[in-house]
Amino acid sequence: MNFKSAINRLSLIIALLLLVAMAAGAGELRITGMTCDYRTNPMGVDGAGPQLSWLLEPGERGRKQTAYQIQVASSAALLAKNTGDLWDCGKVSSDQSIQISYGGKPLVSFARSFWKVRVWDGEGVVSEWSPQAEWTMGVLDEKDWHARWIGAPDTELPSMLLRREFVVQPELKRALAYVCGLGQYELSVNGAKSGEDLLLPGWTKYEKTCLYDVHDVTRMLKPGANAIGLVLGNGMYRVPGGRYAKFKGSVGPLKAIAQLRLEYADGSVSIVGSDSQWSLNPGPLTFTCVYGGEDFDARKNPVGWDKPGFDSAGWVAAVEMLGPGGVLRGSSVAAPPMRAIESIVPVRRNPLTHGVTVYDLGQNASIMPRIQVKGQAGAVVRLTPAELLKADGSVDRVSVGRGQSYWQYTLAGRGTESWFPKFHYQGCRYLQVECLPAANGEELPVVEKLEGVVVHTSSSPAGDFLCSNELFNRIRSLVRWAQRSNLVSVISDCPHRERLGWLEQYHLNGPSLRYEFNLDQLFSKTLMDMRDSQLASGMVPSIAPEFTVFGKGPSDESNAFRNSPEWGSALVLVPWQQYEFSGDISLLRGYFEDMKRYVAYLDSRAKANILSFGLGDWYDIGPKPPGPAQLTPKELTATAFYYYDTWVLAQAARLLGKQDEARRFAVKAAEIRTAFNARFYDAGKRSYSTGSQCANAIPLVMKICEEANRAAVLDAIVADVRAHGNAITAGDVGYRYLLRALADGGRSDVVYAMNNQSEKPGYGYQLKMGATSLTEAWDARAASSQNHFMLGQIIEWFYRDLVGIQCDPTGWGFKKIIFKPTLAGDLTWVKGHYDSIYGRISSSWKRDDGAFTFDVVIPPNTTATVFIPTNKASSVTEGGKSMDAVSGVKYLRFENDAAVFAVESGTYQFQSVPPGITP
Numbered sequence: 001m002n003f004k005s006a007i008n009r010l011s012l013i014i015a016l017l018l019l020v021a022m023a024a025g026a027g028e029l030r031i032t033g034m035t036c037d038y039r040t041n042p043m044g045v046d047g048a049g050p051q052l053s054w055l056l057e058p059g060e061r062g063r064k065q066t067a068y069q070i071q072v073a074s075s076a077a078l079l080a081k082n083t084g085d086l087w088d089c090g091k092v093s094s095d096q097s098i099q100i101s102y103g104g105k106p107l108v109s110f111a112r113s114f115w116k117v118r119v120w121d122g123e124g125v126v127s128e129w130s131p132q133a134e135w136t137m138g139v140l141d142e143k144d145w146h147a148r149w150i151g152a153p154d155t156e157l158p159s160m161l162l163r164r165e166f167v168v169q170p171e172l173k174r175a176l177a178y179v180c181g182l183g184q185y186e187l188s189v190n191g192a193k194s195g196e197d198l199l200l201p202g203w204t205k206y207e208k209t210c211l212y213d214v215h216d217v218t219r220m221l222k223p224g225a226n227a228i229g230l231v232l233g234n235g236m237y238r239v240p241g242g243r244y245a246k247f248k249g250s251v252g253p254l255k256a257i258a259q260l261r262l263e264y265a266d267g268s269v270s271i272v273g274s275d276s277q278w279s280l281n282p283g284p285l286t287f288t289c290v291y292g293g294e295d296f297d298a299r300k301n302p303v304g305w306d307k308p309g310f311d312s313a314g315w316v317a318a319v320e321m322l323g324p325g326g327v328l329r330g331s332s333v334a335a336p337p338m339r340a341i342e343s344i345v346p347v348r349r350n351p352l353t354h355g356v357t358v359y360d361l362g363q364n365a366s367i368m369p370r371i372q373v374k375g376q377a378g379a380v381v382r383l384t385p386a387e388l389l390k391a392d393g394s395v396d397r398v399s400v401g402r403g404q405s406y407w408q409y410t411l412a413g414r415g416t417e418s419w420f421p422k423f424h425y426q427g428c429r430y431l432q433v434e435c436l437p438a439a440n441g442e443e444l445p446v447v448e449k450l451e452g453v454v455v456h457t458s459s460s461p462a463g464d465f466l467c468s469n470e471l472f473n474r475i476r477s478l479v480r481w482a483q484r485s486n487l488v489s490v491i492s493d494c495p496h497r498e499r500l501g502w503l504e505q506y507h508l509n510g511p512s513l514r515y516e517f518n519l520d521q522l523f524s525k526t527l528m529d530m531r532d533s534q535l536a537s538g539m540v541p542s543i544a545p546e547f548t549v550f551g552k553g554p555s556d557e558s559n560a561f562r563n564s565p566e567w568g569s570a571l572v573l574v575p576w577q578q579y580e581f582s583g584d585i586s587l588l589r590g591y592f593e594d595m596k597r598y599v600a601y602l603d604s605r606a607k608a609n610i611l612s613f614g615l616g617d618w619y620d621i622g623p624k625p626p627g628p629a630q631l632t633p634k635e636l637t638a639t640a641f642y643y644y645d646t647w648v649l650a651q652a653a654r655l656l657g658k659q660d661e662a663r664r665f666a667v668k669a670a671e672i673r674t675a676f677n678a679r680f681y682d683a684g685k686r687s688y689s690t691g692s693q694c695a696n697a698i699p700l701v702m703k704i705c706e707e708a709n710r711a712a713v714l715d716a717i718v719a720d721v722r723a724h725g726n727a728i729t730a731g732d733v734g735y736r737y738l739l740r741a742l743a744d745g746g747r748s749d750v751v752y753a754m755n756n757q758s759e760k761p762g763y764g765y766q767l768k769m770g771a772t773s774l775t776e777a778w779d780a781r782a783a784s785s786q787n788h789f790m791l792g793q794i795i796e797w798f799y800r801d802l803v804g805i806q807c808d809p810t811g812w813g814f815k816k817i818i819f820k821p822t823l824a825g826d827l828t829w830v831k832g833h834y835d836s837i838y839g840r841i842s843s844s845w846k847r848d849d850g851a852f853t854f855d856v857v858i859p860p861n862t863t864a865t866v867f868i869p870t871n872k873a874s875s876v877t878e879g880g881k882s883m884d885a886v887s888g889v890k891y892l893r894f895e896n897d898a899a900v901f902a903v904e905s906g907t908y909q910f911q912s913v914p915p916g917i918t919p
Helices: 005-028 077-079 470-486 503-506 511-516 520-533 570-582 586-605 634-655 659-680 692-703 707-723 733-746 747-753 763-768 793-804
Strands: 031-036 042-047 052-055 065-073 110-120 133-137 160-168 172-182 182-189 208-210 213-216 224-233 255-264 269-273 281-282 285-289 295-296 327-329 338-344 348-353 357-374 380-386 406-410 415-420 426-436 446-457 463-467 805-807 816-819 829-836 839-847 850-870 889-894 896-910
Touching: 005 065, 031 110, 031 133, 042 213, 042 634, 052 110, 052 850, 077 110, 160 255, 172 224, 172 426, 182 327, 224 255, 269 839, 338 357, 338 707, 357 380, 357 406, 357 470, 406 763, 426 446, 446 470, 463 470, 463 793, 470 511, 470 763, 470 793, 503 511, 503 570, 511 570, 520 570, 520 586, 570 586, 570 634, 586 634, 634 692, 659 692, 692 707, 692 733, 707 733, 707 747, 733 747, 733 793, 747 793, 805 829, 829 850
Parallel strands: 042 133, 208 327, 295 406, 816 850
Antiparallel strands: 031 052, 065 110, 110 133, 160 224, 160 281, 172 182, 172 213, 172 255, 182 224, 255 269, 285 295, 338 446, 348 357, 357 415, 357 426, 357 446, 380 406, 380 426, 463 829, 805 816, 829 839, 839 850, 850 896, 889 896
């Protein structure tokens, strides 16, 4: 063999070895999406044991984890050397990749922990270590706060500025600011705003819990002199009068607590805490109210006030004071912050009179305006928001609160000026802009630019949906805008008139919200609000945080607006839905005693296992204007939720290993079920109570109805819908159960008919009336809110039934998935995805006269049961191959015009002859 031949042969061997290595690498598990307590590299973690999760990158079929190893170190350098000095769990034989509790050395305040993980696949091959991730602990002990609550001697200031100068030494390693400013605050360092977050901190029951935020300000500091500044405004913490206010109330004067922790390379630490050394001045916000608006006078904004070297002569020393009473908590219980998500440019402008113009944003959304103006000092630009217009083209505030509410900017007279509010947002489509001259002038200011900045939670989107029915696509957009507008630090009813966390929406819309957004973190926070608002009796008020009390009654128990089981049951049902969607048992564990207290309260109010109080099926369609239930007895809905809460408690107790309690609650649930059927089931009519859509749907979905009667009750629902001309009569409480009863009973054709029309009150009718976000009332009446997601439960049907992505009850959290698409109406194609805690689940299908094609993506470390609509199992193929030649797929059975297969993770394309088609 000559030299050239040897080289060629060696090259061939190397190439083959590279191909083998590449093939091996292609099959290797790779880790991504590492989170701690649902967050990426969070700061301010103050939970007892952080929960660690990760994703596996998609790849070949059957990709799964059989073991893992986590290392946690006190420095990135140690972790790089595979030294987990805080925790090394060793190889753990488990396919668990979510919510693994930290099990290492005790963690202390401010500690920074670095972690990584590696996993073993089904063949026992270990992956590379993941990239490093980290978390930083918050303030775990009250004694670790080296700061005091501070405020102003004048406790009636509408806003204030707080500042402090300090010196930074060389070789600063890290600087974190821990801040709670009440009602709302904005932090700046050396003249620049810290971060993108808005309306900090999140709203809470301030007497019980106050949230602090952690800002990494390392890059904003420099060696030598520096300055830190806080702007304070009112928020929900203090609601003044003076303009429109849904209620008036105050937890106390404006105040803040702040602690800047400076960590140096030599290990030394310096603290700058809020105390009487901070100086204070009235702020340029001359009016702030969460309902009434925000006024900013640029003439009163001291230039450079938050920069070092500012002349603060005339400022006063801050006063140390007591806090509002709530325990300071960090990111482990906080909601994702609000942020500016996108900007909307007006689609048209309509000049009404000299200096008055109405701008149409084209979309009803929760916004804060951004304006660019020019004019004389003292000139004013006032922006009044509304959802509707009067006949003369001016704004009509009938749907958002009849009192005044607006943003107002007073110019400093320094050329072109830009302004974006700090503490007030509102839901609107229209902005009426009035330009007013200075007190001693005639020249009007000029608005050079205006846009509506959409603001809401920074929780990431989780799903997408699209289908061949354009009306359904528009309905999805209609509902989604209302969802977006009401996801803040609470889940509000509307973004203007009330902005309160009415609790029935949390569970009735829970699945619809969760299919669209990653809300585990937000729901965890709002559950804390419910516990903080729970009364000593165990009663859960209908609003949380309970900032005010609506309605009348001689006692808490007799006030239906404050005490309704369909609302208070959120304390029990939200933890259960969290477990269903994310496999997270921590809320059931952490709130189990509170859930028990609420059900015990219901026990105390029941007579012969029947409850008879509450609002019932709110906003159903009856002969009167919408409000409390008209078509369904409140006793029926209240008792049904009493049963369901007790049943959930039994399941939760079993999961938590509390077997005696599980048996006790199961027995009690059975007693309530028996009493319910005896009281409300009419054997002669073979339906429940009044026979309304709500009355029949709830016992079907909650499994209260006896098996022998289920078909007849479902038929009664269908007959009622048909009798009303395929129209909806169910309201806020009943509609979700109407959808589920029909879909689960195989009657999605009826759901399709109800919603594929625009002539009767419903989604299509609202669109026909010009709505761009879901309205409070089915008929879009002007007196009701035009941005309300409470009737938006159709989204669950879009994803769960049309797209067909469902969670298998034998593997909650989408560890086991069911793909079960519904071929409803004249739909020819549907596609969508849902980003589960294990990764993206995708489903898309299309049909024509002779073929059905179904594409699915099953994320790694999960499995699925796939229902493929077909006339017979033998017609099903995958990737053009007969099913017996396809790996990762096992035939199970034929059921209701569908071939059913067990399928491993991966990407698949199934084909079949659809039902009713002769091949």
